[in-house]
Amino acid sequence: MRSRYEHNKRRFDAIGPLEKIYLFWIVGASCDGCTIALTGATNPGVEDLMAGSIPGIPKVEVVHTVVSVESGAEWVHNLFMADRGELDAPFVIVWEGSIMDESLSGDGYWMGLGEDPDTGRQITSLEWLTRLAPKAAATFAIGTCATWGGIPAASGNVTNASGVMDYLGEEYRSAFGVPVINVPGCSPIGDNFVETAVAVLLFLQGLAPLPEFDELGRPAWLFSETVHRHCPRAGYYEEGVFAHEYGDKECLVELGCWGPVVQCNIAERGIVNGVGGCMQLGGICIGCTMPGFPDKFSPFYASSPGHLISTSLSRVTGTFVRTLRNLTIGDKNMSPRWEHLDTLPSGWRRQEATPFGLEKLGHKFYNAFQRSKQSYN
Ligand code: SF4
Ligand code: SF4
Incomplete structure (x- = not known):
């Protein structure tokens, strides 16, 4: 039997262009600097995406712990709906922060994000990434922690932290066939992220080809x-x-x-x-x-x-x-008239301003050479 998601995906493929897309912002080992950086985007701004005011780009419903009106179980409910294929539009994932190795977290967890409403079991952010990434239209890693591991993955760390690409692996493709998209920086430039997101959304809309990414999944036009x-x-x-x-x-x-x-x-x-x-x-x-x-x-x-x-x-x-x-x-600061009269009629001059000796000879030679080139051209 076809899953609800598969059913929806085929429906979206058939009806595009999309009017709406969900963006799930999920956080690992992060300082929230990437979130702050995102608010600095101006060209376009994240508010333009949320308002759906960019021609050709679907309205972006941002599900983020800071900007969402829901919180707690209501917020997490969005993730359950995405997992069950119950959303009325496709979704993308934006992961901020490193991925800490939950196998090293003992009886606890490094990154928790909601509970199972039936059992009360703690769900980790990593479990959400595992469940949702194959169903997402695209998965973005924002910032150096999410892309390559960053500071939490520095030598001596006890969490075996890494980036999204390390965790999902090179075989990963989103539901629309896109590998992990990496926009690094600590913190990243907000405009780099929004510009990349808009380019990918245009692709998902069928209005533009997939933008060029380098071998590490960075937008090539920004990081080459x-x-x-x-x-x-x-x-x-x-x-x-x-x-x-x-x-x-x-x-x-x-x-x-x-x-x-x-x-x-x-x-x-x-x-x-x-x-x-x-x-x-x-x-x-x-x-x-x-x-x-x-x-x-x-x-x-x-x-x-x-x-x-x-x-x-x-x-x-x-x-x-x-x-x-x-x-x-020195030569270009002398008008031909001043040179001819051998004077500099400025009350501001602090020293002998007209060239003499070797300097004067050098200017003459330079100008003669320049003019001979001009007449030759
Ligand atoms: S110039 Fe260097 S330190 Fe500054 S944002 Fe770029 S990579 Fe980072
Ligand atoms: S010129 Fe090059 S080395 Fe010098 S400050 Fe700029 S980036 Fe650094």
């Missing part, structure tokens, strides 16, 4: 670049100029920044509404989006072993390039 490539301090790195202490404006690599080898888009996206971000606010990158975090980036605030080679090279080439650039900046 390193922080360093878009960092506002990258120009200093290129010119071989490095900060000596926090508060300096230059590249932070010698203070322990791992940006050159970390895949994260915070340098171009910011934290909220395009504003903020680690280097923008003077902080180093500690690799919080990466599967190796935190152990492979520890100790924090100590420079990485590999930086010596790259910063030494940058110092050599950067010093040379910076000197040439400074000469050119």
Whole structure:
């Protein structure tokens, strides 16, 4: 006999596009930072999803312990309905926090989420994931704890914590054929999550192809670049100029920044509404989006072993390039008229401002070369 869920799934397939979808937010070993991060999404915001105001996207019924009006047994009732296939729309799971190994919890449990109404038996969050993940339209892991294990999985932990992908395994596929979707970050950028969710919802609606994910299930368009490539301090790195202490404006690599080898888009996206971000606010990158975090980036605030080679090279080439650039900046700060009259008519000048000697010769040579190139082109 066909399960109610199977019946519903076929019905949804047949009637799409969907008008509504449920989102079950389930929490493991978490600090709730991902929930806070989600509220910072602006483009679109989570409230736009809940209001169903985005064209082509179904209204999202968020079942979350913070935003739901139900609590206790009434809240958990939603999960029972999903498990029995009694919902009037498909659902997705968003898991926040690491998965702690319940086989190590002795007589108790690490993560409890409701009780069986018939027997009073404690149900764990992990049991809900096991029961619901195969029936979900998609399973999202939000934040580095849920994606790779994160801080609760650091060396010395007693819970054998891991990520959702570790627990569900590589064979896992959602009811709509999607592997676990990973949006890492500690905490993640809210817009990264909502943008990914919207892209997947468009796919589930049949309005767009499945967006591109990398081999670790990260949205490829958000995590394929390193922080360093878009960092506002990258120009200093290129010119071989490095900060000596926090508060300096230059590249932070010698203070322990791992940006050159970390895949994260915070340098171009910011934290909220395009504003903020680690280097923008003077902080180093500690690799919080990466599967190796935190152990492979520890100790924090100590420079990485590999930086010596790259910063030494940058110092050599950067010093040379910076000197040439400074000469050119001097040239471009002189109008042709001032150059012709050999004067700088500014009351603000602090020293002899018109070039002379080798500098003047350099400017002449540079301009002659530039013009010959222009006429050639
Ligand atoms: S601060 Fe970090 S990410 Fe930015 S340029 Fe320096 S090493 Fe690269
Ligand atoms: S720049 Fe580094 S520390 Fe900052 S959010 Fe990205 S990965 Fe995390």
